[in-house]
Amino acid sequence: MPLLSATHGPVTAEEGGGPRDLPHASWNAPWALWVTEEFRLITTDDGTPALQARARPGSFLPEVTIYPLDRGDVRPLQRVFDGLSPRSRQMRFLAATPYLNPEMAAQLADVDHETRGCWVAAIGGEPIGIGRYIRTAEDPTVAEVALEVVDACQGQGVGRLLLGVVGTAAADAGITSLLWLMDEDNRRVRRLAAPLGGRFTLECGVLEGTTALPSVAPLDAAQIVRCARAARRRAAARTAA
Numbered sequence: 111m112p113l114l115s116a117t118h119g120p121v122t123a124e125e126g127g128g129p130r131d132l133p134h135a136s137w138n139a140p141w142a143l144w145v146t147e148e149f150r151l152i153t154t155d156d157g158t159p160a161l162q163a164r165a166r167p168g169s170f171l172p173e174v175t176i177y178p179l180d181r182g183d184v185r186p187l188q189r190v191f192d193g194l195s196p197r198s199r200q201m202r203f204l205a206a207t208p209y210l211n212p213e214m215a216a217q218l219a220d221v222d223h224e225t226r227g228c229w230v231a232a233i234g235g236e237p238i239g240i241g242r243y244i245r246t247a248e249d250p251t252v253a254e255v256a257l258e259v260v261d262a263c264q265g266q267g268v269g270r271l272l273l274g275v276v277g278t279a280a281a282d283a284g285i286t287s288l289l290w291l292m293d294e295d296n297r298r299v300r301r302l303a304a305p306l307g308g309r310f311t312l313e314c315g316v317l318e319g320t321t322a323l324p325s326v327a328p329l330d331a332a333q334i335v336r337c338a339r340a341a342r343r344r345a346a347a348r349t350a351a
């Protein structure tokens with residue numbers, strides 16, 4: 111079973127002519143990522159650091175806050191799941207997933223921000239997106255990545271924000287590559303993965319491939335790392351208690 115997905119067949123063989131690059135739009139100004147800061151570090155009511163994303167020009171979304179999930183906190187996961195249409199759930203879990211059962215919710219909330227990281231995007235305290243990574247058992251420097259944004263907020267840049275945060279937090283935990291499993295018709299996630307390079311194979315409608323981590327402006331990366339380390343300490347303290 112894929113680490114972050116509902117059941118579907120293994121994706122190892124090549125289909126239709128072997129591994130290939132994902133087609134993607136031109137990425138002709140990567141330096142732009144390095145000169146703009148996206149995040150402001152804030153402190154939440156319970157004293158934990160979080161990231162406030164700058165409002166995007168042209169977006170109808172108000173300011174988005176991104177924070178690491180607390181171990182065992184299933185509420186944001188359920189809220190985001192509830193905001194996904196059946197098609198989005200299919201895209202996320204690669205299988206029809208009508209509800210999040212308690213075992214699955216507990217498994218998804220079992221994070222330590224070391225082997226399993228999970229970040230929540232929220233607007234006004236209401237969770238609207240989740241980004242996560244899980245190290246693979248075969249190679250601890252590779253982590254499977256998964257993203258989900260409620261349908262009402264899709265296409266407004268939240269997925270890209272989450273990817274930058276998750277990728278940077280994963281890098282700080284020693285991960286060097288991201289493993290993607292995605293429906294071949296999932297144009298948004300393909301667009302997120304494609305600029306990161308890598309080769310993909312297709313089997314039974316599922317694209318699988320490993321890419322580099324996303325680039326994030328150094329000041330943003332520093333803020334993300336600060337939040338990630340605080341989350342790791344909190345998770346370790348909970349485990350020890």
Ligand SMILES: CC(C)(COP(=O)(O)OP(=O)(O)OC[C@H]1O[C@@H](n2cnc3c(N)ncnc32)[C@H](O)[C@@H]1OP(=O)(O)O)[C@@H](O)C(=O)NCCC(=O)NCCS
Binds near residue numbers: 256257
């Ligand atoms: C995939 C998903 C996480 C992306 O999040 P999002 O907030 O909707 O995506 P963004 O707004 O950040 O857009 C991502 C990219 O897709 C592009 N995009 C947006 N709408 C698009 C559309 N209708 N068709 C093609 N590309 C589109 C954006 O332009 C952006 O690329 P860019 O930054 O190079 O311009 C979200 O759509 C989702 O939750 N889908 C259902 C679950 C899922 O598919 N999860 C992925 C499993 S790994």
